[in-house]
Amino acid sequence: MLIALLVMSALALLLGAVLGFSAIKFRVEGNPLVDKIDAVLPQTQCGQCGYPGCKPYATAIAAGEADINCCPPGGEEGIRKLADLLGVEFKPFGADTAGPKPKSVAFIDESTCIGCTLCIQACPVDAIVGAAKQMHTIVAAECTGCELCVPPCPVDCISMAVIADNISTWKWQYPVFPLRAVPAASQTTANI
C-alpha cells in the first residue's frame, strides 16, 4: 500500500517536472491562433472592423471578443475562411457593416497637393512617398486601398480609383446557364 502510494507520488512528481520543464522549454512565442487568423485577414489595415488593424482584430477574434463578420475588405469569402478556420457557422455581414467594395487604390492629384505630409502619417503600409512641402504620390503596388489617407487631406486631393481588370488578373467566370430554354417567341432568357 505504502509502496504503491510512494510510487504514484514519485511518478506524479516526475511527470510534473517533465511537464513544467517542457512548458518552459517548448513555449510557443505569441499566440498561434492569432497568427492563423491574421493570415486569413486581407491586411488592408483599414480599421473598418472597429479595430486599429488586422492583427488587433485577429487578437479580438481569438479572445472571443469579436464576431467573424466585421471585415468588409475580406468579403464573404473571408468570412467563410474564418468560419472554416474556427469551426463556427458562416455568418453574413451584419446590417450595420458596410459590404465589400471593389478593390481600389488611392490617387493623389499632384497639382493640388500642398505637401502637408498628413497622408503619409495616416498610411498604415507606408505606401505614400513625399516630404514636407513636396508633392506626394502613391506607390500603387503597395497601396491596400484602405482609404485612411483620404479624410486627413486638408485640400481633398486624394481620390480612390477602382482597379480595373487587366489581362493578367482577369478571371474566368463561374459558368452560368439559362435555366430553361425559353421559346424564341417570348424573346426573353431566364438566367440564374
Next chain:
Amino acid sequence: MRTLYHFHGGVHPPTHKSQSVQTPIAQAGLPTRLLVPLHQHVGNSAKPSVQVGERVLKGQIFGMPEGSVSSAVHAPTSGIISAIDMQVVAHPSGLPDLCVTLIPDGRDEWIKREPLDYRSVSPGDLRQLLRFAGVVGLGGAVFPSDLKLRGGKHKITTLVINGAECEPYITCDDMLMRERADEIVRGAEMMRYILAADEVLIGIEDNKPEAIAAMRAAVIANRLASMEIVPVPTIYPGGGAKQLIRVLTGIEVAAGVRSTDMGVQCFNVATAYSAYRAIAHGEPLISRIVTVTGNVQRPQNFEVLIGMPVHELVALAQPGSDTNGHIMGGPMMGVTLPSDRVTVTKATNCIIESSPALFPPPRQPLPCIRCTRCAEVCPAELQPQELYWFARARDFGKAQEYHLFDCIECGACSYVCPSSIPLVQYYRFAKSEIWANEREKEAANLARERHEYRELRIERDKQEKAEKLAQKEIAALAAKAAAPAAQPPAQTAPAQPAVGDPNAGDTAQQMINAAIARAKEQAAAVKAKNTEALTPQQQAEIAEIEARRAKLRAMSHPDAESPQE
C-alpha cells in the same frame, strides 16, 4: 519498327481536316493596318522600344524582352507607327492590352538580315539570338523557346518534335510539314545541337500520310541519322506534350514533374521551322501559318503577318453570311474571340468561323450522374467528375488535392459527358480563382510586412525620443552636479590673489573658465555613457528588444496604440 505506347483515355471527335488541305498555303498579304500586341508570350510583356511616328523596317524590334521570361516583338513589315496604346486583343476576356499599331508603307523593306550557320555559333549564343528573334512555342503555349532550350539539370536524351496536330479542324502544321519539311528538320537538328540531345523523334498522327512522306524525304535528304519520323495513332489529345512523349518514349511524366527532368524536351514543328528561319535567314518571328476554316467558302491555310486583323484574314476565305462567332484554336480547346477586329498573334493557329449549323448552342446541362465516362477518357488520368464537384462548390483546396493543375483543358471529358456539363469551363474558373487567391495572398503578406515594420518604426521613434529626453535630463543634472563641484576652487581662488597678486581679477576669470571646462568635460563623460555612441552589436540588440516589445504590445494591448497617429 519502334514500339509505341498508349496514354490513358482519349476520344475520336470528327476531324474536319480535309476541307482546309485542298490548296497550298497562300500568302495573306499586307493588311491596311497591323496591330501587334506586346504581350504575346508567356512571361513579362515586351517593353516598347519604338516611338509613335517613327518609321520602322520589316523585322525591326518593336518590344524588347523584359526580364528572364520574355521574348522580343518585331515589326511585321515596314511602315509608320501610328499608335502605341491599349487595344482589345485576341483573348477570351475581351480586355485591352498594350499594342503597337503599324501602318504599312507597302514597300516591305527588310532590316539587314544576318544569315548564320548554326554549327559555327555556340548554343548559348543561339539561345540569345532566338530570344531576340521572338521565337516562342507556336503550338499555342507561346512559351519562350530559348528557355526551353536551356535543358536544365538533367541531360536531354530525346528531343520530341510535335507534329501530331490532334485537334479537329486545324491543319496548319500538316500543311507546313507538307510544304516546308526541309526547314523543319533542319530546325529540329539545330535544336538537337543546342540541347546536345541524342535522338530526335518527330511524332505525326497517321491521318497525315502526305506530311509523313514529305518529312521522311527531308530527313533522308539531310542525312540525319539520329532523327526519326514516327507515325502515331490518331487519337485526341495525342498532340498534348505529355501524351506524345508517353506514346513515343513510354515515359510517364508524373504530376508536377517536368519532362526535362526525365530527359525529354518537346517542341512543335512550327517552332522548329521558325527557329531555323531566325538563325539561318536572320528572320525574326513575324508571321505564322493560320488555318481559316469552319463556315467559310474557301477553307485554307494562310501565311499571316502577326498583327493582321482577323476580319481581313477571314475575308480572304469568304465567310458565310450566317457566321455568328470566331473561335481561335480548335473546337475542343479554343476560345471565342471577343470580336473579329482583334488581330492574329503568335498563339493563333486557327480561326474557325462558327455558324449555328456547325456549332449548335450547347444543350442544357443536366446533373452529373456519376457515370465516370469522363474519367475513362481523361488523358491526365484525373477524376473529372470529382473536380467538377469541387470547382462547382468553390472548394478549391480539394480541387487542388485532386490535381486540378494537371488538367490540360483538353475537353475530352466535356465531349463525352452525357449530361453535357461544360466541365472545362468549371476547371478554368477554378484555376483562375486559385491564381487570383495566390496573388491576393502575396499582396496581403506584403501589406502585413510593411504594416508591422511601420509599427516597429513608430515604436522605435518613440523610444528614441524618450531616450533623448532622458539624456537631456541627465545632462542637466550632471551640469548641476558639476557646478557645485566647480564652486569651491572658484571660491578659494580669489582668496589667493587677495594675498598679494594684483591681477586677481584675471586669475579669477581663468579659474571660472577652467571650472566651466571641467563641467563640460563631466557632461561629455555622461554623454559617452548614453545611447548615442553604441557599438553596432548593442544597436542590433536594442532593435531586437524593440521588435519583441512591439510584438508583445500589439498582442497584449490590441487597441492601446492606433496605427495611424
